[in-house]
Amino acid sequence: MSSDCQGKSSWPELLGASGNVAVSTIERENPLVTAIIVPPGTSVIPVFQCDRVWVYVDANGNVDRIPTIG
Template sequence: MASEDCIQGKTSWPELVGVDGKVAEATIERENPLVNAVIVVEGVAVIGFRCDRVWVRVDKDGIVSKVPSIG
């Protein structure tokens, strides 16, 4: 799944910036059931593109700090 051709459904959630990470995770998985949302604290490195994963980057307080998108 390394190709952007495999992406289906909604691909980014700019409206979730500033929202609690767990709420964002549930929203993403509800709006696109083909993906798995994964909460990641700012500063933690992540690697590898996957069309079935959305990184939900949160600050130290668990608030979404960057637009979640497939990758």
């Protein structure tokens, strides 16, 4: 699905980075998306969107899953 979306769609290099740094990096590298931090244990809407990136973080606020459009 992400192949239909415009711009960069995945940020594996942000794994382990601060969630806040990840959000600003993602939004700078692809201004068509909004990056949203997802704290541990939080549910998200399971609907794919080209303009959204969930940034899953651990208890320390560091990215623990590769952020991708969706």
